[in-house]
Amino acid sequence: RYKFWVLVLTFLCYTSYHLSRKPLSVVKNVLGQNCTGTPHATVTDQNVDSEAHCAWAPFDGVNADQLLGTLDSAFLFAYAAGMFIRTSSEKGVFTILVLLKCMPFIDFCTIPWEISRPILSYPLGPAKSLVPSAKSLSTTSSISSYALFVVEIGLLCNIDSKPINEESLKDNNRVCVCVCDQVIFFHCSGPVAERVNLRYFLSLGMIFSGIFTYMFGIARNFRIHVFSYYLFIQVLAGFFQSTGWPGVVTCVGNWYGRKKRGLIFGVWNSHTSLGNILGSLIAGIFLDMDWGLSFIIPGVIIAVGGFLVFLTLVPTPEEVGCEDPDYHDDKGVRVNKHSFVNSSAMASERDEESHVADGDEEPLLPGTEAMGTRTMSSLASFTASREKAISFTDALKIPGVAEFSLCLFFAKLVSYTFLYWLPRYIKDKAHFSNTLSAYVSTLFDVGGIFGGITAGFVSDMSQMSASVCTTMLFLAGHLMFIYDRFGSVSIGVNVSLLVLMGFLVNGPYSLITTAVSAELGTHHSLRGNSRALATVTSIIDGTGSVGAAIGPLLAGLITKTGWDKVFYMLIASDICAMFFLVRLVKKEVRVWWISRRARY
Incomplete structure (x- = not known):
């Protein structure tokens, strides 16, 4: 029951994280809408606070998109910095x-x-x-x-x-x-998530995230028109939002073993898309009535969730006397913590290491020994050593971490550009209302839910995570071009292409940030070091978050030259993401070909 509750609670927890960061993308259509032809369009000192005024200062000028893009990037850069908090x-x-x-x-x-x-x-x-x-x-x-x-x-x-x-x-x-x-x-x-009780870490992060989301919303009630206020709030909100991902991934990784991890994480990671959907729907309800409530309500929700986490979260099985999930290393020795191998990108590593003499084997981290030669007398010292949190440079030495981190940089750039600018794009291109644009944009995340589940399932079946990501990225690039050209033909075409695009764009992003991160963080070269998962997760998602910060900023700058230029930038980013997985794909294909020939 603890195991199931941790899965449900972390799902709800990260759903609320994404729910609270989504409103800005929806409210952009009100904050910086085009006032041309709108009643009370003239901006004066008398009507800047008027309920009837069509835009909200300071986002009512010609540089509105640039200012809004800066807010997105301030949040995401602070988020990325927070991922490496020490x-x-x-x-x-x-x-x-x-x-x-x-x-x-x-x-x-x-x-x-x-x-x-x-x-x-x-x-x-x-x-x-x-x-x-x-x-x-x-x-x-x-x-x-x-x-x-x-x-x-x-x-x-x-x-x-x-x-x-x-x-x-x-x-x-x-x-x-x-x-x-x-x-x-x-x-x-030194990474915080490895060294603090995750119950405190997550609950405080959620409560403070709620406070700063709430503070953005009350700016409407207090008639705040100072850009630095919004920028400051976004920086602090992004900083505390970074507590979510390392915390929830580590909690789930502590409770669940390797079997069908890709599928489990694929289903579980739908919290990202579900949070985006709920955030869009809640923000859309209050959009034309009182945009401040579009922030206040999500802020209250995540803060309440923080109290729930504080009261009920059990981060590790040891805290309640439960046995750890059973893991076995590549030599067949049972270890009670994460020591499984990323069977996709690292399968070839095991194949290559099998040709090395036992005397030549060297563990990746200093102070560890070959598992095959470990005796019962050495297990005590091994258990103590594996509790030492690894350094940033040691984590980067894990095979696959650098490649997947750089891939996620560009994959998340694409995903978060859609996250923050899709409602604005739909309104400008399809000429929908503010509320309808917010609702239609949720279909991108609906497709993302199925994309993440499918990517995890196929990865489990094929044991080829890098190849799955590359295939979906390749198809996503083509579909983005088609959507930009034909998405505004009709609402039916828009909806269909939007779901497919969400499926292909969010699938690789979901797979890398969950199953791949968890498996790399428990790589066999760590010799059962259970403290590495949060560090590896932070490196991969932190690198991706830098890309996520750059994407919306570039979109805000490029939109004035045309939305087609924005899509060209996104397609180029997809190509770069595929490029960084080429080496891992070659290894996976080679291993698949050798195993296929061995069967016949």
């Missing part, structure tokens, strides 16, 4: 800085600090709050100018927590914060 010391102390800026920027680094009493208590360690004193702030700015909270949370049970002071804030090993043009960048060292 713990800030060897003892496992993670520092989070949240700066809520209400007044013009001042150099807060010069402000003296004082320590307040501990205000939080976590089972995993102590927590302290650091706030600027009222006296020190009064010399530089009013207290109302800033709400600044620094929380240091001990992530290990026996941490010798040292007091935080002005000197410790300057220590780059503890925290490095850069504030530039009202954008905050966070940098620490």
Whole structure:
């Protein structure tokens, strides 16, 4: 029952993540709609806040698409940066800085600090709050100018927590914060998801994601027309949204074995498309009535989901006394954690290693030994060593990680360009209403659900993940060209092509971010290291998220030259994604051909 509940809860969890990030793509049609021929089209100081005004400042100018594209990219770049968030010391102390800026920027680094009493208590360690004193702030700015909270949370049970002071804030090993043009960048060292309790990690990420989604929506009620406010909210929302993917993939990977993992993840990963669909429908309901509610409602939903995760999530079987899924390595030795091999891209690796003498075998990571020579006396030390989280460079050495990461860069660029710009494209090309454009765009995600399931099933059957991705990417490129040319002929043609395009575009993206990431993160070369999954997932999805950030930004810049140029950019991206899988496809085909000849 725990196993099933984890699958359901993580499904609902990540559905709410995507549900809360979707509204902006729908609301774009209202924020920056073309005012030509619309009543109250003239923008003046008197009517900029008017309910009847056709667009919303500052998105009512000729550069509306560029500004909206910047918001998309701010969110996604922060998301990508968050995927590589690190713990800030060897003892496992993670520092989070949240700066809520209400007044013009001042150099807060010069402000003296004082320590307040501990205000939080976590089972995993102590927590302290650091706030600027009222006296020190009064010399530089009013207290109302800033709400600044620094929380240091001990992530290990026996941490010798040292007091935080002005000197410790300057220590780059503890925290490095850069504030530039009202954008905050966070940098620490070592993946967080491997080192913290995933229940806290996910629940806090969901709650803060909900808060910042809510804050975007209330901008309408408070008549906020400052672009920097929206940019700032998007950066923080993207940062906290990055907690979702490494967390949910690791939880599911902890509970489910290798058997039919591609199919399981294919079905489970439909949460992405389902979240997009629900986000579009909810935003569409309030679009013409009150676009602020298009953000407020999803923000409340994900925050409530965060409380549910905090109360009910069981991240690992060990926490409730359940046995780990049974895994066996390539030598036949049973291991109680993820040690299975990516049988598609890595099948040839095993074939090549079989020709190497046992004395010449070297494990990928230092401190590990060949599984075939392990004795019962060495299992204890092996178990301890596999709990050490791997480094970024060690994860990159895993065969297939670099190729699939670069492939996902371009595949996610295509997928997220559709995610953020499809409703706008449908309205401009097919001349549908705002609400109808939002509803029709959901069919892309309907196709994506079936695409992800089909890709996972075919990958399980063929054991050729790279070949499955390449085939779907090849067909998707051709279909995008057809959709741009004939999609506006009729609503029936538009709907049919949209479903097929979602099937082919989201299939590879779904397969790489789920089953492939999970299998690479538990590659046999790690010798059962159970802490690698979140790191590999973060590398692959983080690299993809950089592409996801670039795609909508480029689309916003290119749209002024014509939508056909946007589609040419997407087709070129698909070609690049296929290029990075060529080596893996060749290996898979070679292994398939050898096995076929062996059968006959």
